[in-house]
Amino acid sequence: MEKKKLIYLDNNATTPCDPRVVEAMLPYFTEKFGNAASRSHEFGWVAEEAVDYAREQVAALIEVDAREVIFTSGATESDNLALKGAFEMYARKGKHLITVKTEHKAVLDSCRRIEKMGGEVTYLDVDARGMIDLEALEAAIRPDTIMVAVMWANNETGVIQPMKEIGEICARHGVLFFSDATQAVGKIPVKPKEVGVHLMAMSAHKMYGPKGVGALFVNRKAPRVKVTAQMDGGGHERGMRSGTLNVPGIVGFGQAAEIARKEMAEEAQRLSRLRDRLEQGLLKLEETYVNGNPDSRMPHVTNISFKHVEGEGLMMTFNKEIAVSSGSACTSASLEPSYVLIAMGLGDDLAHSSIRFSLGRFTTEEEVDYAIEAVSKGVNHMRELSPIWEMYKEGINLEEVEWSEH
Amino acid sequence: MAYSEKVLDHFSNPRNVGTLDKSKKNVGTGLVGAPECGDVMRLQIEVDEETGIIKDAKFKTFGCGSAIASSSLATEWLKGKPIEEALEIDNMAIVEELELPPVKIHCSVLAEDAIKAAIEDYKKKNGQA
Numbered sequence: 001m002e003k004k005k006l007i008y009l010d011n012n013a014t015t016p017c018d019p020r021v022v023e024a025m026l027p028y029f030t031e032k033f034g035n036a037a038s039r040s041h042e043f044g045w046v047a048e049e050a051v052d053y054a055r056e057q058v059a060a061l062i063e064v065d066a067r068e069v070i071f072t073s074g075a076t077e078s079d080n081l082a083l084k085g086a087f088e089m090y091a092r093k094g095k096h097l098i099t100v101k102t103e104h105k106a107v108l109d110s111c112r113r114i115e116k117m118g119g120e121v122t123y124l125d126v127d128a129r130g131m132i133d134l135e136a137l138e139a140a141i142r143p144d145t146i147m148v149a150v151m152w153a154n155n156e157t158g159v160i161q162p163m164k165e166i167g168e169i170c171a172r173h174g175v176l177f178f179s180d181a182t183q184a185v186g187k188i189p190v191k192p193k194e195v196g197v198h199l200m201a202m203s204a205h206k207m208y209g210p211k212g213v214g215a216l217f218v219n220r221k222a223p224r225v226k227v228t229a230q231m232d233g234g235g236h237e238r239g240m241r242s243g244t245l246n247v248p249g250i251v252g253f254g255q256a257a258e259i260a261r262k263e264m265a266e267e268a269q270r271l272s273r274l275r276d277r278l279e280q281g282l283l284k285l286e287e288t289y290v291n292g293n294p295d296s297r298m299p300h301v302t303n304i305s306f307k308h309v310e311g312e313g314l315m316m317t318f319n320k321e322i323a324v325s326s327g328s329a330c331t332s333a334s335l336e337p338s339y340v341l342i343a344m345g346l347g348d349d350l351a352h353s354s355i356r357f358s359l360g361r362f363t364t365e366e367e368v369d370y371a372i373e374a375v376s377k378g379v380n381h382m383r384e385l386s387p388i389w390e391m392y393k394e395g396i397n398l399e400e401v402e403w404s405e406h
Numbered sequence: 407m408a409y410s411e412k413v414l415d416h417f418s419n420p421r422n423v424g425t426l427d428k429s430k431k432n433v434g435t436g437l438v439g440a441p442e443c444g445d446v447m448r449l450q451i452e453v454d455e456e457t458g459i460i461k462d463a464k465f466k467t468f469g470c471g472s473a474i475a476s477s478s479l480a481t482e483w484l485k486g487k488p489i490e491e492a493l494e495i496d497n498m499a500i501v502e503e504l505e506l507p508p509v510k511i512h513c514s515v516l517a518e519d520a521i522k523a524a525i526e527d528y529k530k531k532n533g534q535a
Binding site: 309312313316328384404 | 409417420423425437438439440441442443444445446447448466467468469470471473474519523
């Protein structure tokens, strides 16, 4: 194998900025440095105009009105604003929210905070493929339910939830529908209005834009949705998010959105083909399993468990060549394996053995082929070292072994 | 997380990987950890029955780089040691040698447990326990 430069297959963690995005941003650091809130001079007008244009670009990508886009510092802030802001705003209606166990931490931890503030939250289960049960969702709705929060696509598995069906249930019961669409926007068609989503979080750096900027879509009409600001100050962004606008970041986000809108269809097709190639190549290894519903999944993601191999150790065999991430406990601060995979009913052992591959705009076929070879080599090497692989090969039932848990 | 050179060395060139014949009376086997916890170590020693000295040691480990390095280092230390001395190997010595960060200390504890379990197994087989 010829030595290549480090191959990046961790695009769900973050994406590189598209050079066209950087180019669009540059003037807004220097000559066009104005504060978009400065209404009295040219510097401010230029910045405001740039923000308005970017707002149009983002709105066009998700087919909403530009006035429905609230810029934030990223998806985490958008999640916090949507959940806590709605909880405060609609306190008179009730105090109950419904979400899912496989949501991003920004959603789950916001919900935990809401519980501390006196709210009540139902955490829905998912099935083995990572999908929620629509009947369970409907059954969980109470008269005091304010909001249902379901992510569009999961960050670890790429699993896409049935957004349209969830939207119909929410509409039928007059409940707000919030979605963290961070992993979906810019990669697949995401049209909140078509599926009845009223609030939606997104982030620029997951779609080849810069870090530190994101947005919250807030539906303006039928129903008119409002959230209580979580950041007090100058009343920017229709009073929902104070703070001087990150003009270069917003310009970059807008540019990234426009590129995505134009190139998404072709890119998704190309990445889906590469992902399938990667997946098929790796599934040739025995005792290897794909995690997540293959029929409802993002085109660029695959999450694979290599049984009897620990994920972090496996990554060490190739991390000088390939960058991926793992659901293994050893890679998290908490020393717990991926809660997303655990919620899908995967045993802890398979969760420890999982690797997420997320392809991106700059991934090539050569890189995918190289990855197949390097990862396969790593898996075989780690299995040579693995006592449980040896036991499995000897036909020992690992379920019956008395392990000394620690 | 960045690993120390020593961990990387043991990980890339693990010493004494393999399996000893556990049906032999002078072979002691220690199997510690659990797949659910993300690490399983199997450490084996072969003891010279006349002298009580460990003449061979082998390991296989399912786990992260630090777990593999800890068990690889343990086998190196065990070889040539009388079993009573081997019992004194302390996990903190492994931590120091491999420069393990605090979150990886449990890997060294597991290695110490594996050493003790292997010796205990040997002693049991030989009516010493």
